[in-house]
Amino acid sequence: xxxxxxxxxxxxxxxxxxxxxxxxxxxxxxxxxxxxxxxxxxxxxxxxxxxxxxxxxxxxxxxxxxxxxxxxxxxxxxxxxxxxxxxxxxxxxxxxxxxxxxxxxxxxxxxxxxxxxxxxxxxxxxxxxxxxxxxxxxxxxxxxxxxxxxxxxxxxxxxxxxxxxxxxxxxxxxxxxxxxxxxxxxxxxxxxxxxxxxxxxxxxxxxxxxxxxxxxxxxxxxxxxxxxxxxxxxxxxxxxxxxxxxxxxxxxxxxxxxxxxxxxxxxxxxxxxxxxxxxxxxxxxxxxxxxxxxxxxxxxxxxxxxxxxxxxxxxxxxxxxxxxxxxxxxxxxxxxxxxxxxxxxxxxxxxxxxxxxxxxxxxxxxxxxxxxxxxxxxxxxxxxxxxxxxxxxxxxxxxxxxxxxxxxxxxxx
Amino acid sequence: xxxxxxxxxxxxxxxxxxxxxxxxxxxxxxxxxxxxxxxxxxxxxxxxxxxxxxxxxxxxxxxxxxxxxxxxxxxxxxxxxxxxxxxxxxxxxxxxxxxxxxxxxxxxxxxxxxxxxxxxxxxxxxxxxxxxxxxxxxxxxxxxxxxxxxxxxxxxxxxxxxxxxxxxxxxxxxxxxxxxxxxxxxxxxxxxxxxxxxxxxxxxxxxxxxxxxxxxxxxxxxxxxxxxxxxxxxxxxxxxxxxxxxxxxxxxxxxxxxxxxxxxxxxxxxxxxxxxxxxxxxxxxxxxxxxxxxxxxx
Numbered sequence: 248x249x250x251x252x253x254x255x256x257x258x259x260x261x262x263x264x265x266x267x268x269x270x271x272x273x274x275x276x277x278x279x280x281x282x283x284x285x286x287x288x289x290x291x292x293x294x295x296x297x298x299x300x301x302x303x304x305x306x307x308x309x310x311x312x313x314x315x316x317x318x319x320x321x322x323x324x325x326x327x328x329x330x331x332x333x334x335x336x337x338x339x340x341x342x343x344x345x346x347x348x349x350x351x352x353x354x355x356x357x358x359x360x361x362x363x364x365x366x367x368x369x370x371x372x373x374x375x376x377x378x379x380x381x382x383x384x385x386x387x388x389x390x391x392x393x394x395x396x397x398x399x400x401x402x403x404x405x406x407x408x409x410x411x412x413x414x415x416x417x418x419x420x421x422x423x424x425x426x427x428x429x430x431x432x433x434x435x436x437x438x439x440x441x442x443x444x445x446x447x448x449x450x451x452x453x454x455x456x457x458x459x460x461x462x463x464x465x466x467x468x469x470x471x472x473x474x475x476x477x478x479x480x481x482x483x484x485x486x487x488x489x490x491x492x493x494x495x496x497x498x499x500x501x502x503x504x505x506x507x508x509x510x511x512x513x514x515x516x517x518x519x520x521x522x523x524x525x526x527x528x529x530x531x532x533x534x535x536x537x538x539x540x541x542x543x544x545x546x547x548x549x550x551x552x553x554x555x556x557x558x559x560x561x562x563x564x565x566x567x568x569x570x571x572x573x574x575x576x577x578x579x580x581x582x583x584x585x586x587x588x589x590x591x592x593x594x595x596x597x598x599x600x601x602x603x604x605x606x607x608x609x610x611x612x613x614x615x616x617x618x619x620x621x622x623x624x625x626x627x628x629x630x631x632x633x634x635x636x637x638x639x640x641x642x643x644x645x646x647x648x649x650x651x652x653x654x655x656x657x658x659x660x
Numbered sequence: 661x662x663x664x665x666x667x668x669x670x671x672x673x674x675x676x677x678x679x680x681x682x683x684x685x686x687x688x689x690x691x692x693x694x695x696x697x698x699x700x701x702x703x704x705x706x707x708x709x710x711x712x713x714x715x716x717x718x719x720x721x722x723x724x725x726x727x728x729x730x731x732x733x734x735x736x737x738x739x740x741x742x743x744x745x746x747x748x749x750x751x752x753x754x755x756x757x758x759x760x761x762x763x764x765x766x767x768x769x770x771x772x773x774x775x776x777x778x779x780x781x782x783x784x785x786x787x788x789x790x791x792x793x794x795x796x797x798x799x800x801x802x803x804x805x806x807x808x809x810x811x812x813x814x815x816x817x818x819x820x821x822x823x824x825x826x827x828x829x830x831x832x833x834x835x836x837x838x839x840x841x842x843x844x845x846x847x848x849x850x851x852x853x854x855x856x857x858x859x860x861x862x863x864x865x866x867x868x869x870x871x872x873x874x875x876x877x878x879x880x881x882x883x884x885x886x887x888x889x890x891x892x893x894x895x896x897x898x899x900x901x902x903x904x905x906x907x908x909x910x911x912x913x914x915x916x917x918x919x920x921x922x923x924x925x926x927x928x929x930x931x932x933x934x935x936x937x938x939x940x941x942x943x944x945x946x947x948x949x950x951x952x953x954x955x956x957x958x
Contacts, residue, residue: 323920330709330925347923351710441815442901493815494795550712624922627902634904638816 383544387577390609453532757840
């Protein structure tokens with residue numbers, strides 16, 4: 248009898264578990280779509296909710312819920328939800344995770360869900376295509392620029408170099424001098440924090456360096472451009488003190504540093520009655536001027552319970568009209584909207600020349616931050632390989648060689 | 661004569677017993693035994709959540725484990741953390757318990773002081789220590805005031821693991837201290853009086869009377885501490901994320917990285933089987949050893 252009970256209990260439990268895991272059949276009744284995002288910014292949420300409410304007027308059966316997840320563990324949380332049989336219907340996807348999501352077959356193609364797809368900038372969609380099909384829509388194609396606290400510079404008696412003088416050497420000098428005179432920090436590479444090294448692409452691209460070749464097969468860390476870029480960065484951190492040292496927290500938007508490299512969507516963090524600021528493109532490096540883009544995409548998950556309804560909503564969410572609304576936070580991939588006029592309406596904080604120099608030129612000429620299939624594992628290996636670099640007197644060439652030794656087997660996978 | 665009824669007293673008692681333990685049994689099956697079996701089953705598969713693949717690969721994940729260049733470093737980090745934690749935690753807890761067992765003014769205050777971290781939320785505790793241990797944080801500020809240039813605690817290879825161990829020791833030393841205090845107060849006073857009458861030194865009294873009589877508590881605390889130390893996760897995740905390099909990547913954190921960050925759920929399951937076996941082996945070993953070093957068991 249003991250055995251029978253045990254077997255029955257196990258069978259019942261297995262049955263319950265498999266029932267949880269399986270997708271439910273689609274019905275004609277009301278559906279609730281869940282879209283995961285990494286933004287809990289009240290202004291963003293208000294706009295999303297407004298778009299969803301407008302959609303409900305024509306699709307009374309469809310309710311869309313926006314589920315803001317913490318940015319630091321965003322991809323991990325989404326994949327865990329997928330593993331647990333609780334996949335979101337629609338998910339934002341970070342550029343770093345794009346190759347994994349696009350190539351894995353986890354997403355449904357969006358070609359039929361995008362109005363006027365010919366309008367999308369090819370540089371913006373490159374990362375999101377698989378065999379010619381659009382698997383994700385890059386709703387945010389946001390170039391990196393340098394925000395400058397002009398009040399702090401003035402206090403330190405520094406002037407911001409312009410034109411040809413806006414180079415990494417001069418940027419570092421001004422940052423170091425301002426830090427020394429004000430007791431604040433100089434230049435902060437936002438979200439780098441000596442962990443997310445992909446943000447350093449905003450620096451090392453100025454030397455023409457790349458983490459790996461375009462085909463993703465050859466490591467670029469031990470190449471001369473990267474060695475030069477990292478030597479510069481190491482000196483700027485530990486000798487010139489132009490950048491905060493490891494473990495030093497400084498938030499530009501709280502007035503704690505002279506400059507920060509960040510995406511333009513961060514302008515929303517600036518307060519109207521706060522310090523004086525300006526936004527300029529990334530400084531020129533030895534290999535000339537350059538631009539770097541961070542992207543966010545939207546994908547419809549195959550494992551979601553209402554894939555067809557989700558595709559319909561994505562069509563609405565990404566339509567030219569809604570894309571223009573979203574443009575105030577997220578630079579759109581639509582070429583017809585990439586002009587100073589449209590963007591100025593949506594970004595009252597930014598001046599037309601800032602939009603032209605940083606946003607429009609940036610999207611046209613920019614390269615997307617490094618990404619690769621299996622990016623989480625590669626990023627972890629690079630991060631731990633770069634750790635010995637972040638102390639005074641480090642052997643830059645040796646450390647970078649070590650990074651390549653660590654990631655070569657992963658790049659070859 | 662009628663045939664004996666099926667429901668004998670014994671059978672009825674058994675049924676009652678089973679009915680009573682069913683709720684607990686269901687919980688144990690659903691949340692302990694079944695996951696245990698499933699983890700072993702998963703460890704025999706290549707399971708990528710994103711690609712929705714779940715393929716039987718036999719012992720391939722175990723082969724991968726044997727060839728994994730990171731695994732020896734992970735085991736070393738785990739051993740370093742566990743040994744460091746157990747030695748420091750038990751040593752300090754016993755010392756504090758002996759000191760606070762004296763009949764002196766203010767001992768209650770110190771008992772509360774050392775126990776209070778136990779009831780603080782682990783995450784809050786760890787996050788605050790993260791701030792204190794920053795390069796420009798509170799600890800180095802204090803050291804600076806007395807003219808010492810403190811290291812970058814959480815970012816240099818030599819101090820990162822030691823810092824994590826110490827943060828954890830202070831978090832939990834109070835619990836072991838209270839257990840030791842209870843044990844110390846259970847030692848009969850007449851034994852001490854007899855020993856003193858015979859002219860035994862305080863050290864001899866501690867070694868010959870106190871230690872043997874509290875040895876069951878030492879066994880209990882060492883099992884709890886060892887098993888707990890192998891499950892350390894939040895502290896690593898908040899303070900160091902396994903770095904610098906892989907110097908603080910302990911087994912549970914590595915398992916988390918493989919399964920949840922690199923999407924390799926099968927390999928993650930393999931690592932948790934290894935963790936299970938290590939915990940099992942250590943617990944069995946300690947239980948066996950009790951025959952040799954626990955002198956007094958109720």
